[in-house]
Amino acid sequence: MRIGELAERAGTTTRTLRYYESRGLLPARRAGNGYRAYDEDDLRLVQQIRTLQDFGFELEETRPFVECLRAGHPAGDACPASLAVYRRKLGELDSLIEQLQAVRVQVGAQLARAELEAAAELPGGPEPRCELGG
Amino acid sequence: MRIGELAERAGTTTRTLRYYESRGLLPARRAGNGYRAYDEDDLRLVQQIRTLQDFGFELEETRPFVECLRAGHPAGDACPASLAVYRRKLGELDSLIEQLQAVRVQVGAQLARAELEAAAELPGGPEPRCELGG
DNA sequence: ACTTGCCTTGACGTCCGCGTAAAGGTCTAC
DNA sequence: GTAGACCTTTACGCGGACGTCAAGGCAAGT
Secondary structure (H helix, E strand, C coil), X not given: CCHHHHHHHHCCCHHHHHHHHHCCCCCXXXXXXXXXXXXXXXXXXXXHHHHHHHCCCCHHHHHHHHHXXXXXXXXXXXXXXXXXXXXXXXXXXXXXXXXXXXHHHXXXXXXXXXXXXXXXXXXXXXXXXXXXXX | CCXXXXXXXXXXCHHHHHHHHHCCCCCCEECCCCXXXXXXXXXXXXXXXXXXXXXXXXXXXXXXXXXXXXXXXXXXXXXXXXXXXXXXXXXXXXXXXXXXHHHHHXXXXXXXXXXXXXHHHCCCCCCCCCCCCC
């Protein structure tokens, strides 16, 4: 299979595949005419990369999975190095989610406060206060 | 106040302030010698930008807040356009968090499965199966 | 022979928020 | 008058994952 077909079957572009090759993730055999030649294993390899990319993994983080597949394992995550990446990613996801939730709370609070202050300005002057003492 | 002092008081760099100016967010008066001249209002403006940046807002998203401040309002979020940005950001945060949580679940599932399969290979061959029928 | 469609390499462009020189002007202190 | 600490503009670099030409080679159909 040539690069165009591999790209189409993997749901990506030839540019992306050449980029993977330039990063050492997808070495290609060459046909007599200089064209890159791929097989079904290469397709699985690209699919592995794409899946991880969809999860938000950086390209470098997919390397252990790729090397695991190329080592002959049936799955990219059959090797300890891949599992280590999974675990590290889980930690990163947890802290990122936590951080985003904190930001969400802060922004929500800012919005609520600003809406209150806006409502206090417009209606009929800042009359209807809620404080009793004063 | 000159750019160095403003940068220090705002906890940022002169490069950043010049960048804000280039984006039209922080116009500066000039002293006779060509130096940029800032006042306390400019400091508040920069602090507003930095706060939003810390929340993960893009620079463009801070523009309504900046314009609100420059319009004389006591707070950057005292204007409807700013509130709209808050609301949009809340939506983005929600969907992003949701998406990351979904990824977290997927990655966690992959890890669990891969760990199980690894455990089934190593110990004493794939003997201790859990399936009863077969 | 010619077109069409695939392939090749090389290299610059994109987005964002700056960092980091480089080359020079200005003000203050000594 | 000179060192030092400011300031000025201009402009290239970075990281990540490619997009997008440009110029040309190769294979197949008509």
